[in-house]
Amino acid sequence: GVIPAFTTEIEAVDDPALIADAGLAVEKASEAFLPGDKIVSLQPVAASDSADQSTPELPVRLIADLRRVLATYADREMIYNVERKADGGKSTVVRIRVPAQPVRKLGFWMAMGPIRAIQKGSPAAEAGLQVGDTIREVDGLKPGEDIDPLTLPVYFGKKSGQQVVIRYSRASSSGAVEGECTLTPASDLPGWMESPDSSTAPLTIPSIGLGYQVQNHIAKILPGSEAERVGGLSQLTRITKIELLHPDPGKGKPDAWGNAETPVELPLTATESSTEEEVEANWAWAFDQLQRAPGRKLVLHFDDGKSTGTVTLQDLELEENWGLWVRGFNPGIWRDERVLLRAHSLPEALALGLATTRKVAFSIYRSLKKMVGREVDMESLSGPVGIAKIAYKVAERGFVELLVFLGILSINLAILNFLPIPILDGGHMVFLFWEGITRRKPSITVINWAHAAGMIFLMSLLAFVMWIDFFVSNN
Known part of the structure; x- marks a missing residue:
């Protein structure tokens, strides 16, 4: 399906407090964002200098532009230049500072999964990588042992113009075959510029043009982490479900998942719509979802092959050099970009009306079909x-x-x-x-x-x- 592009203008909302999700960086902004505000540019603050003019302004028009800049400078404080309409219809530019939002560490790394998609003509395709291959090493670093598989998009994004050596394994009729290739990320497209949009969607590395799976079983428990202290988890333990619970449901503010009283479940299995088969969800999807509600504790349901159980994590540490790719705007607040087609004659008006009616009618029939097929x-x-x-x-x-x-x-x-x-x-x-x-x-x-x-x-x-x-x- 296709949806309209979304602009950086905030729509009129019933409650301005719902513009920012609880616990994320926008809630800590130097000034509140208001309905009708339009973000016209972003200005990353230099890590060594807090002066406003430390870096140039980067214009943004669509949410895609906003996401790219925020992912590129995820670990930096950001100045939002906001066009705000004042009384009388005149506009003024307001500068709002929003701090970086560090990623929450879970205390363990998951296992690397296979490549699920490769973009035609991309550096990954030209290097000979194929769907089904599994990356074993990146510049000598083993995913799951030396580097978190979830950080590979960030790693490649920072290697623009530099050669990267990849070792991979490939299934064949005679068994697994090891291979090696060298590629150069074609652009400085940042990691996590886009998140998995469904539980089975791959995590993409935009700078080399591939998407991959992160498995749901643990590859490494990080020493000194809360996951190690509470016990119950070990290497190869499979996480089957995550529950997000607010520590004080009666007093918590609404967050990205709604009111604090509502527990959230993230199942790590999904049903493939085309085959009706149960498949494993991508851990990257669950990781992205739980980052959006930092005020909630995690209840991990696990299966270690011998028994099942749960582990609760509530004192998660923050990553020092890895910032969140979103700052905490409610995703439903943005005005979509539309162009109003105006007819200049009666025949043209009738033609546009008939075309729109036909398009809407087919859309309704498709929606009804998907409801019957339980796709919606x-x-x-x-x-x-x-x-x-x-x-x-x-x-x-x-x-x-x-x-x-x-x-x-x-x-x-x-x-x-x-x-x-x-x-x-x-x-x-x-x-x-x-x-x-x-x-x-x-x-x-x-x-x-x-x-x-x-x-x-x-x-x-x-x-x-x-x-x-x-x-x-x-x-």
Whole structure:
């Protein structure tokens, strides 16, 4: 699927406190960010100098630009140059300082997994690496023993223009074959510029063009870490699930995972949609998720091959030279980038209207198909209350945006009305087709039972979406 690009402008939100996630760097900014603020540039503060003019300003327009700069200077304090509208419509530029956010150390490294994807024409492809290969050494450093596999994107990002020697293993019919190649990262694309967007997505190394798996079993326990002190974990122990719990649920502020009372589970297995088979999640995905709620303690569910159990980690140390690639903005606050197409004649307006209607209609049918195939969570539906909330937010963006939203809503209702459900127009069409094929009308009994079933279905659907509105969406 494709989604619109997101700009660096903060949308109007009901509660400005929700702009920053609890416990992350934005919450500690020198000044609060406000609805309507637009980040126009970033200025990394030099590590040895806190003066504002220590480094040049880096312009940003889209969230992708913002993410790239933040990942490049993840361990540096950042100055955000923010365009803020004042009373009277005039804009001023506000400089807001946001500290770096160190990565939380878990006290162990996981095992290196195989390469899952290689970009065509990338340094990795030109060096001869293939999907399924497993990297064993990078410049003599063994992932899982001498270097954390999760830091490889950062390592390669800092090696732009320099040769890197990789030793790898490759499966063959006669067994594993060892190989070696030398490559040069083509650009200074930083590590963790993009995070795994699903539990099974690979962790990418943008500077060499490959993605890889990080396994869910432990390769090394770090000496002196909390993981070593609490015991229970050892080499080859497999982590099966992570729970994120707030230490004081009654008093905690909402974080990236919602209110503090809500425990969060990160299962480390997933179902492959195409095969319905259970596959192992990428540890890099779980690692990224737990970094976004630093106020929560971790309950690790493990399986060491002999027994299962849990270990709780709550006093995690921070990395000294590895900063988090995000600073703690709520990801739902950004205004998306849209270009409004305006018709200059009646025929052009009709053509644009028909094209948009067709596109929206096909999108709705695809969404319904995915819901039936359980590819989309049914809790993503909205009822009357949810639709009213969305309409209110859209109306704040202007009358034209509201008209577009109402048009999309009308198309939704039209399509739902023509679904083959008794009591709706689509159900009546089914009866008409039946009459046309059999040359006789269905009996009154059949029609009455069908209408009763249709009414029960619609009332059940209404109750379900109302439950989502009041009990799911509010959480």
